[in-house]
Amino acid sequence: xxxxxxxxxxxxxxxxxxxxxxxxxxxxxxxxxxxxxxxxxxxxxxxxxxxxxxxxxxxxxxxxxxxxxxxxxxxxxxxxxxxxxxxxxxxxxxxxxxxxxxxxxxxxxxxxxxxxxxxxxxxxxxxxxxxxxxxxxxxxxxxxxxxxxxxxxxxxxxxxxxxxxxxxxxxxxxx
Numbered sequence: 001x002x003x004x005x006x007x008x009x010x011x012x013x014x015x016x017x018x019x020x021x022x023x024x025x026x027x028x029x030x031x032x033x034x035x036x037x038x039x040x041x042x043x044x045x046x047x048x049x050x051x052x053x054x055x056x057x058x059x060x061x062x063x064x065x066x067x068x069x070x071x072x073x074x075x076x077x078x079x080x081x082x083x084x085x086x087x088x089x090x091x092x093x094x095x096x097x098x099x100x101x102x103x104x105x106x107x108x109x110x111x112x113x114x115x116x117x118x119x120x121x122x123x124x125x126x127x128x129x130x131x132x133x134x135x136x137x138x139x140x141x142x143x144x145x146x147x148x149x150x151x152x153x154x155x156x157x158x159x160x161x162x163x164x165x166x167x168x169x170x171x172x173x174x175x
Contacts, residue, residue, distance in 0.1 A: 031055075033142070033169030037079055037107075043171050051087035051099070056080075057107065074113075081107025081122070087130075095134035102127055111155070120154030138173040 027045040031053065032038070041055030059079040067073070083105030089097050105124040110117070130144035148162045 027173055028175050029138075029140075029171040029173035031142075031169055031171040034167040037081070039083070039169075041083075043173075048092075049088060051089065051101075053085040053087060053101075053103075055083045055085075057083065057105070076112045077109060078112075079107050079109045079122075081105055083124075085126075085128070097132045098130070099132065100127070100129045109152070109156075118155035120152045120156045122150060122152045124148050124150040132171070140171045140173070142169045142171065143167075144169075 027043075029043045031041050031043045033041070033055075037057040037059030039055040039057045041053055044052045046052055057079070059077070061077045063075045065073050065075070083103055085101050085103030087099045087101040089099045091098055103126045105122075105126070107122045107124075108119065109122055110119045126146050126148045128144045128146040130142050132140050132142040134140050144166045146162075146164060146166065148164075149160075150162075151159045
């Protein structure tokens, strides 16, 4: 299934016209978003038809389990990763830009349950649909719906599929 998904994403991305007449061409900004982890990334509008969005991400969770529960009494999870999205705006009207995109993400996860330490590697392929809204001259907010297909290897090996929404993200433009 993964090879088929990659082929479909490649074909779709090649069919999109890469117009170099850009209303936002060259716009560069820093974005902060939250999905399951906090992401810090760059937003670069290559043209009116393509936006690049690389990111680094970090997440840390701690869970305290109820007394009397069999097994560990606490658990922590730390995740560090990076990703890359290709975004394709579909229209623009009065500061509102809907877009769709494809992307991937790689991360490493460490689990600590009492004295037990485990880890896994995670890769994710994602498709998304979002809307970017200009708030001020150099500030925009965005929200997204996504479909993720991922695979964890290591101590928690599994494949999974998720559909969901992200929290709002913010972009601060520098040019």
